[in-house]
Structure formats: structure tokens, C-alpha cells
Amino acid sequence: MNNIIFIFFRRMRLPLLSLVTVFSLTALGLTLIPGQDTDGNVWYMSYFHAFYFVGYMSTTIGFGEIPYPFTDAQRLWVMFSIYSTVIVWLYAIGTLLALIQDKTFQQALKELRFSRKIKHLRDPFYIVCGYGETGAALVNVLTERNQNVVVVDINPDVINFLKLENLRLFVPGLNGDAARPIHLIEAGLEHPLCQGVIAVTDNNDVNLKIAVTSKLLSPKLKVICRADSHEVEDNMSSFGTDYIIDPFDTFAIHLATAIQSPALNLLNPWLTGARYQTLDHPIYPPNQGRWIICGYGRFGKTVYQQLKNNSIKPIIIESSPETTGLPDSDISPDDWIKGWGTEAVTLNKAGITDAVGIIAGTDNDANNLSIIMTAKQMNPNLFVVARNNLEENKRLFDAIKADIVMHPSSIIANKIGGLLATPLLYAFMGLASHQTRDWTSELVKRVCLIVKEHVPEVWELVINNEEALAVFNKLAANEFVTIGHILGNPRKRDEQLFAMPLLLQRNGILTLLPDDAMSLQINDKLLLSGRLSARYKMEWTLLNRYALDYILYGETTTNNWLFNLIMGSR
């Protein structure tokens, strides 16, 4: 940045020098040449008048010959002066304007303004690199949860678009290459309040570079990366990237979960869904029979592996088997067919009529849509999984009514959003996936009872003097407060709030679905879910001493001196 300022002044040197020289020479000449006043006396122009005259002459304002009309000798000098000063003036102004409009200078100014904004940030923030579909969705999710974000993107249009976006919080955006460390530092990589870096550009190498830079310059930061291939994933994890998110892996695991345990699969969108989103209905992908996978790219491969793990043997349709390495793999040639999958012949060859499910997983949205439409005509009962590559085609995928639509951007955004806003939820989903089917069905039923049609609010609560002052004080005074107590309604203590605890973290030990009778301890971390109204009501109990007393003892105690006096005297 400083370079630019120096170059700016350096380039202004010559125009300014010529301006000063010509101006002073002209003024000098004017003071030396004798003039005449109105009475015909000899009159010498003073420097004051000379500079005044040169000032309006050079800028072509031209107020005329003041204070007295010039003599011919003066006019001769002025004739030369006019051209030289005007030229020098235009030269100086022209250079100045050119410099100000200079792209690098403008960029430098923008960066300066941006880093000043970052310096003044007073809340913890995350740096999001890449404001594409994923980045935009992620920024939306994070700002909705009151999490400050700073965006870096290489495309200037995208940054302008960010400014138009109607986000809850102010999000500073820098137009710069996140692969260059200087831009990450400008975005606040070394800022004490920076919480982490999220690399979701569409380029694996750039994501890798961001991860390396962040881990080297600020090792304590949480680094979350998007990676599309296993080699890059291994590379990233080798130097301690905290979370690596592969949209295809994530989705394949979703699909596998849906096949194994539909209830568990239902929980995920419920608990991570946006506020006021309606509850999804459970989906039951067939867990036996013939599945067809169209497209054996990165997506097809991971899905194939997951299906195989669930003892389903899918048929693969691939247009260019050689490039995807099909003939060399251990899949028998009977299990794959060369073709697009968009035409009836290939689908027939794959046995579409007696298949149970089809996965349209090519990287081309038009082909995926075409595959689904053809396949549905041939076998209307098919279970359809569609891969939606571009956000702009989302409407089409909604219209085609696929059973599951896989959208990489929203998968990543939801996952990272959940990870950052409610880390306990992430742990909860991990634990839940190891539970029995009955356990998950029971949980789904309980959640259903609490919330009616909208997805439940999920939030974290720490029992400390900031988030739960009243409870904290009681616990510090060695009194018992149970989970059941804080779930009580602070207006009617016999009633329970529409909320339930999902997870309790105490000294690093996680307890799944803690019992209501369990007593709380200071610094317990709770993951709760329930209605939004329940969350607000619970804050009363947590923070207000009298509300808590009412729930604990059934009466409000008071320490109001006057009130006690009146009550005592009665």
C-alpha cells in the first residue's frame, strides 16, 4: 500500500515542479515590467497582484487586466505567459486525474479503506474466502446467527453484489486473491478477534493455499476447507486443517444414512434448518433392489462406495468410462454400461423397468434433468436422486420432483454454518448416528411433539454468569438446579416449555439426551432444541433471579426493603 502513495508523489514531482517554475517565472516577469496606473504614473506590479493574476490566467478564468489596464510591454509578456502557464496547469491537473483514476491506485485505496474497517471490528469474526454459491449461502447462514463475517473474493463483481445483498450484519468485502497471504492478512487473519478461516473457493489449490497460509500465520485459528478430491483432503489434513468438507462425501453419507435409517436422516435437516422452515417429511429410499448410477465421476464414485457398503450393487452408466477409470477398477464389466443415460436404449440396457432407484449424478444439469425425465417415463415408481450443480437450475429440480436433490453449495453451507454456530450439534449428530433405529425414531417423535410445523430452534447454552446469571448464582451458593427446572415455564411452574435438551457437555464428557432430573453444574454446556418462544421464555429463568425462585420454590422471594417492611408489619 505505502508503495502506491510513494509512486503517486513520485509521479507528481515533475508536474508540480514545472508548475512552480513556470508560475514563479511568470510572476517574476510581471513584477519587473513597468506598468501605468490610471494617472499615467509608472507602476510596478507587486508579487501579491502578480500571483493573483497568474492564478486566474493559468486556470483560464481570466478576470481581465487588474488593477490597471496593462501596457503593451506587459501584454507581450502575458501573451507568452498564457500559453506556458495554461499548458503546465493542464499537464499537472491531467497527471493528477490520471493518477487518481489509475486502477492500481484505486485498488490500493480500496484495500486501505477495507483494512481500516477490519481494524475497527469489535466482534469475533470469520473470514470467508470465495463468495460463490457456497460462500453466499454460508454468509447468509452465519449472519442469520449473528456471526460476523469478512469476505474475500477475486471477482470484483461478486463483491459489488455482496454490497447489494440484504444481510443482517454488515459484511466487509475485499476484492483480492485469497491465495496471496497479503490479502488474507488485510482481511484480518492476524486480527486478535479472528475466529477462523473458511476456504470455499471453487479451486482446490486456492483452498489449499489458504489453509496453509492460515495455519502458518495464525496456528490457533479454526480452518475449514472445501475439497473435492481425496488427494487434496489428505494434503490439507496433513498440516492440521480443522475441518475438511467434501460435498460429495457428505452427500453420499447422507444418502447412505437415508437408506439405513430414514429417521436419522430426517433429524439432520430438522436441526440444521433455517428458522420458520417447515418440517420435511421422511423419505424412504429402497434399501434393496437394483439402483442405477448415471455418471461415475467424483460424485458417482463416492455414492457407489456408500451404496456398496449398504450391500446394494448398483449399475453404472458412464459416457466416458476410460477417463473415469472404470475399465481398470475392480467393478466387473457387467455392472457398467457405456452411454449417457439420457436415452431410453442405455437405460433399458441397465434394466430400468425393474430398477428401484436412479441417481442422476453427472456434472451437467441438463443431462441430469433429461435422465430423470426419461427414466420416470419408463418407470414411474423409481426413487430419484438428482445432483443439482448450479443454483440457477434449482427451480427446474424443484419442478421435476426428485425424491432427494443433492446441491453441493447448500450442503457445504449448512454443514459449516452448523459447525460454527452450534459445535455441539455437530457432536450430537455424530453420537446420534451410532444409536439404534428405535432410539432415533423415538427422538423424532419427541421433537415432533415439541414443535408443530416449523423446524425446531437449536441453541447452545453455557451455565456461566453471562448466559445464566440466576442459575449460576444458585449453583455458586451450593443449591440444586436441575435441567427440568430450567425447562419449566417461568409463568406457570407446573407447565413445561416446548423445548428439550439434546446434549450435555461437562468437563469434556458428552451425555446424550440428559435426563430432566440431572442437576446442573457451573460451566455445563447444553444443546437445546425447541420452539423459538421457549428459548426466549427460558432466558427469564436463566437470568432473572425471581423467575428462577418461582420455578424452584413456587413463590417469588423479594429483597425489596420497603416491600418486606409492609409485608412484615401486617
Added chain:
Amino acid sequence: MNPEKVIFGFFIVLALTLNFGFFVGDIENPNHHDVYELFAVVVVNVIATILKFGDRTQMGAVLLATSLVAVLQLFAATIVWTFAVHILDIGLTPTVMASIVSLSGGALLANVISVVLLVIETVMLRR
């Protein structure tokens, strides 16, 4: 030899010498202090200041600072002169002349520092 250094040194020294020329003489006597000399001092000082624009070295920054001080002092002197002669119409009384010359004396001090710094830099230069 760096021609840029020659021009640089020339203007800095010229600024000092002209400044000195204007400064010497009876402090209250307008006959000892010529308006053309003041004009030359101002112009040369401004040029010397602009020449230091865009110099990234520490020495350049300090020289720029001292030159700016000199220019500021000289501008103050010219403004006093203009006020006395053109606006208040009191002419160059001993009081006015004394304040003009003392302002230019301040500029002289700043120019002395500039030259001293220049000499130090030259002496420190090793081959």
C-alpha cells in the same frame, strides 16, 4: 554520480543560501531585505520540497519534514508582508519587518538542519 542527487543537493543548499541572504541585515530595516530575494527563497524552497516527494528512505522523510517547516515559515512571512502592504496599508513598519525577518529566520534554521542532514548522509555514504 547520480544526477538526481546533484539537483537535490543543489536546491537544498540554494534554499539555505538564499534564505541566509534575505535574513542578514538590520532586522527592522526594510532596505536590508529585498522582496525579490524573499520570492526566490519561497520558490526554491517549494521546489526543494517537491523534490523530496516520493523518497522512501528515512532520510528522505526527515528532509521532507524540515523542508515543509521552512516552506510553512516562509509562507507565513509572505502573508505578513501581503497583509501589511496590501490589506492593512500600514507599510513595512519596523514591527512588521521584524516579524517577517524573524519568520524567515525560523525557515533558515530548518534549512540549516536540512543541509546538516544532507552532509551527514553524504559522510555516512561508504563505497
